[in-house]
Amino acid sequence: MFDTATLLDPPAATGRPSIPDWLDLPDPRGFRPKRKVRTVWISDIHLGTRGCNAALLVDFLRAIECETLYLVGDIVDGWRLRKGWYWPDAHNEVIRRILKMAHRGTRVVFVAGNHDEVLRDYAGLTFGGVELVLEAIHETADGRRLLVQHGDAYDGVVLYARWLAFLGDKAYGLLLRLNVVVNRVRRMFRLPYWSLSSYLKKRVKNAVQYVSNFEEAVAQEALSRGADGIVCGHIHCAEIRRIGAVTYYNDGDWVESCTALVEEADGRMHILDWAEENRRAAANPVREGELVA
Template sequence: MKATTPRKKPRSAAGSKPRYRTIWISDVHLGTPDCKAEHLVEFLKRNDCETLYLVGDIIDGWRLRSTWFWPQEHTNVVRKILTKAKRGTQVLYVTGNHDEFLRKFVGYELEIGNIRLVNEHVHETADGRRLLVLHGDLFDVITRYHRWIALAGDALYNGTMRFNQWFNRGRALFGMRYWSLSAFAKQHVKTAVNVISTFETSLAHECQRRELDGVVCGHIHHAEARDIDGVTYYNCGDWVESCTALAEDFDGKIHVVRWVELDHLNRTAPAVVPTPKLRDAA
């Protein structure tokens, strides 16, 4: 690994918005009722970066093929990203399985202004680490080899989100915190835990094979930063339920940013939540 000298974070006036070297977001699912577009617009408005990665499933082509849903809030997300690109932010759109219709254009090396379309990319951090950036669906055995199961699972997930919405409205009436059935299943249902574990381990092994230091992905809607067999695994999370992103400082440290707490998701105004820095596994 070549040695690099981390650049200092540019000074900014008091009260100005935070500026990062890199921001990663994934699994926005524009075109679905569950997309928290208003929170994402607020996040993009209040945070600047040199490079913005859109790590797949930004647009939900699966859902839009069956039911058209596109309110003004979703257009606002697109406009905010285009504005950032116009003002100098390099934007890389990494294709995912829900926006796989874009993959046929990658071979044309499509690049419009500061927006580039790719299937994957190797990102070099300020401290010299090389990270594979991809959505991750090709390392999900269900999505890759059993498409009908993936489609059924997607329908089940959407139904779960509908149930969650009504269930948590009832909990709110009794002053109870937001509770996520999908998050509970991912962490406690043995089959789901095994599938996620296999997914994460497969990505780590791919990085080892390519002699890379880590991976940044999305797909499973669970933000995380941890070490797997000597490989640094980062997941962006999602903007359907958790409203999370990854941000790289100008010294190369990468942190999970939790934009809102779960119990604020049904409120109108995003609540900015300070997040402690994660251990940087170089």
């Protein structure tokens, strides 16, 4: 299991960890301005698995500035790490980037999910500037109250469709490994990232029905809690949808779709598809010295 202590310097003479030098190092020089937004939600990164698109996520985190960053569960995949250790440098870089954002003034709130459920025992504590919670209430710039939860609690409400029996933990893991191979071949031909697993999921009828049932169950919870909307992750399907009196937001994932939910300064919310952004950037590369609009 990931331990933030591995990224900190040894304790000082006071017994408290000193601030590591890398927290104050300047970011690599880039040729695009940072996007300044009010709030960002990301979830289902699944650090510790081969399917995690850590490099794309680091690129995204370097490209934004926000007042609040919500990590909406399944950031570290403790289930996989218990079966076998996999932790490349890119996964360390994700953690470093998040801690650096917290160090520089971004409020970082970690809502523990089912794959990193071990952290739920530490809800209410703060580590490296990251607040650990079971859920949160976010107030948007235009005054709406949003319940923020990972979403795994609603699996008991939704009737599992047959596709989930096929795409169980092992089968789904196999599909994600195939996804890695497909994109390795695409990189050889200088093609951008594309998700095979996401493509298949969106075309399986029972999968679509499962997602719809999940969304309605989550929206009902927000309504019962008196919230104007709910933000969650868990099912790896980014979506913004009005369901009755509430708005359902799902920020997607960084295994299949590589998406984030973003709130602008005026409270407007939208899904940012970073894989698509990179595809457009690859098609229209910016040369050094050019200005980005």
